[in-house]
Amino acid sequence: LAKTTQPISMDSYEGQEVNITCSHNNIATNDYITWYQQFPSQGPRFIIQGYKTKVTNEVASLFIPADRKSSTLSLPRVSLSDTAVYYCLVGDGAAGNKLTFGGGTRVLVKP
Amino acid sequence: GAVVSQHPSRVICKSGTSVKIECRSLDFQATTMFWYRQFPKQSLMLMATSNEGSKATYEQGVEKDKFLINHASLTLSTLTVTSAHPEDSSFYICSARSPKSEKLFFGSGTQLSVL
Numbered sequence: 163l164a165k166t167t168q169p170i171s172m173d174s175y176e177g178q179e180v181n182i183t184c185s186h187n188n189i190a191t192n193d194y195i196t197w198y199q200q201f202p203s204q205g206p207r208f209i210i211q212g213y214k215t216k217v218t219n220e221v222a223s224l225f226i227p228a229d230r231k232s233s234t235l236s237l238p239r240v241s242l243s244d245t246a247v248y249y250c251l252v253g254d255g256a257a258g259n260k261l262t263f264g265g266g267t268r269v270l271v272k273p
Numbered sequence: 274g275a276v277v278s279q280h281p282s283r284v285i286c287k288s289g290t291s292v293k294i295e296c297r298s299l300d301f302q303a304t305t306m307f308w309y310r311q312f313p314k315q316s317l318m319l320m321a322t323s324n325e326g327s328k329a330t331y332e333q334g335v336e337k338d339k340f341l342i343n344h345a346s347l348t349l350s351t352l353t354v355t356s357a358h359p360e361d362s363s364f365y366i367c368s369a370r371s372p373k374s375e376k377l378f379f380g381s382g383t384q385l386s387v388l
Contacts, residue, residue: 205366205379260307261377263317
């Protein structure tokens with residue numbers, strides 16, 4: 163299983179762009195990269211998923227370099243409600259293959 | 274999008290009793306579901322993989338006789354914490370993978386407090 167490393171915490175201010183980088187040096191060929199958001203006392207919520215290059219949806223962008231050994235989640239113009247823990251997961255998505263959570267990044271958005 | 278429902282959201286019980294937590298995939302069939310435990314300010318820790326129609330696979334250090342998992346149908350997995358003790362108090366979360374994507378969907382979690 164590919165292990166992930168993320169910064170423990172990150173502070174930002176409303177309206178700023180937040181970029182969280184995740185390292186996954188031993189990512190396998192079949193592995194996808196998925197980011198989740200978790201608020202206190204709630205289950206994680208899917209944010210974005212990618213395999214290579216760049217993926218963008220209505221809430222975030224995911225940048226993956228050619229070697230795929232890292233990925234960066236970009237949250238544009240954050241608001242106070244984006245304060246949460248963000249997890250980067252790497253796995254191949256096969257039905258029986260489990261996904262292991264790393265430590266996550268605690269993002270605090272200040273007014 | 275795919276939805277995973279988890280019930281109850283919160284339970285308080287006396288030490289020595291058993292508690293059952295249900296996890297349902299509402300709009301897709303899940304041959305595999307996962308159960309996690311999370312302590313305050315910590316990450317999710319995988320406890321076991323629930324397989325429909327077969328025995329669950331437990332992670333190292335997780336007591337299978339204490340945390341009974343049943344995956345009787347393609348939309349329902351249950352986790353029973355048997356003879357619960359205060360140290361079992363935690364936030365339990367289930368998840369299921371939609372067969373149409375690589376995405377893992379999570380339930381809303383169950384806060385278990387054992388007195």
